[in-house]
Amino acid sequence: MASGRFAMAVHALALLAQDGDGYPSAYLAGSVNTHAVFLRRVLARLARAGFIEAREGRGGGYRLARAATDIPLSEVYREMEPEGPLTASPCDPNPRCPVGAGMRSAFAATAEVARSGLEQALARQTVADVARRALRPPTQKKKEKRT
Amino acid sequence: MASGRFAMAVHALALLAQDGDGYPSAYLAGSVNTHAVFLRRVLARLARAGFIEAREGRGGGYRLARAATDIPLSEVYREMEPEGPLTASPCDPNPRCPVGAGMRSAFAATAEVARSGLEQALARQTVADVARRALRPPTQKKKEKRT
DNA sequence: GGTGTCTGTAACCGTGACGGTTGCAGTAGT
DNA sequence: ACTACTGCAACCGTCACGGTTACAGACACC
Known part of the structure; x- marks a missing residue:
């Protein structure tokens, strides 16, 4: 499910975080290296979500509706990937099997825990963080002491 | 990327956790409600990983190589979805853009944090937990007070 | 008002991963 | 030898994803 939509959204938001002038989709598409129409599909969802x-x-274009420091990545993720990281059941288990019968709900609980853990991790980063990190040249990568 | 492989693996492992006799793939496929050959593709990876x-x-079949209480779901996830929950870059950003240039590494850091958060959440559950939950009849679902 | 620049949206298509299916070789109990 | 398994390769249908074209609506500028 993941599929780059989230990555594209984060990239576009980081781009818009640069300054508040408002950029046309063609410009954004140039940096994300994709096509303006497809980008607008992503941007439309971000606009609907109020970002x-x-x-x-x-002279129009896109601009942030909220401060970049006020957009946690967890919200962006939730908007772009509402199904969460674990696809629950492409095929339903056999209900006649004692294990299979309770499996769907059991796995749903697991998927919920996983989604919660992922979103909590993403909640600690904002669009502003990503934008700053993208501009900061990682010439020396000694920042990753934290495993 | 998610794609049900992880769900299928967890289901099969929970099934094998029932008792140590060893089940043929046809039996497991019956409960998972899929086809034996495809299941064996998943089981082959689990076998290679030592689960x-x-x-x-x-008279052959599959059996757990480790105790069900000793198989955290995080390890199963890592084995089935090595790319993690966030696909980094289906299309590389434009290196001529100052933001796009540093975007790949910036997003990689975000993806790493997300993967870490998800795996830490999954590490708190084992195959035995899922198996127990699948057998416990959820006739009353008052367990979900935790949002 | 006309024109050019933008977003919004629908439609179509190529690609690739995923899951399903068949077939066959290898292995081991009986 | 026979049978019941795993292991593996090959093929196919389906579907989401991303790319592409086309057109309608909105708005600034002349």
Whole structure:
């Protein structure tokens, strides 16, 4: 399910965090290295979620609707990947098997724990953090003492 | 990326946790409600990782190689989904953009944090936990007070 | 008002992963 | 030898993803 949509959204948001002028989708697409139309599909979801604002017409473009420091990545993830990291059941288990019968709910609980753990980890980072890290040249990568 | 492989692996492991006789893939496939050959593709990876053992020939089948209480779901996840929950870069960002240039490493750090959070959450559950929960009839679902 | 620049959206397609299916070789009990 | 298994390769249908084109609506500028 993951599929780059989240990555693209984060990239676009970090781009918009640079300054508040408002960028057209063509410009953003140039940096993300994708196509403007597809990017707009992602941006439309971000706009619907209230992260960004779109101004139509000549001179229009996209701009952040909230401060970059006020957009935790967990919210972006939730918006872009509502199903969570673990696909529950592409095929339902056999209900006639005693284990299979209770398996769906048992796995759903596991999936919920996993999603919660992932979102808590993402909640500690904001769009501003990613934007700052992207600009900070990682010439020396001695930052990763924390495993 | 998720894609049910992890769910299938957990289901099969929970099934094998019932008792140590050894079950043929056809039996497991019956409960998981999939096909024996595809299940064996999953089981082969579990065997290579050392979670289960396969005995060929007549009367053979699969059995746990370690105690069910000694198989945390985080290890199973790592084996089945080595790429983690966040696909890093289906398309590389434009290196000529100052933000795009540092974006890959910046997002990689985010993805690493996310994967770590997810695995830590999964590390708190074992195959035995899932097996027990699957057998425990969820007639009353008052367990979910924790949001 | 007309024009050009933008977003919004629908439609279509190529690609690739995923899951299903068949077939066959190898192994081991009986 | 026969039978019941695993192991593995090959093939196929399906579907989400991303790319692409086309067009309608909105808005600034002349």
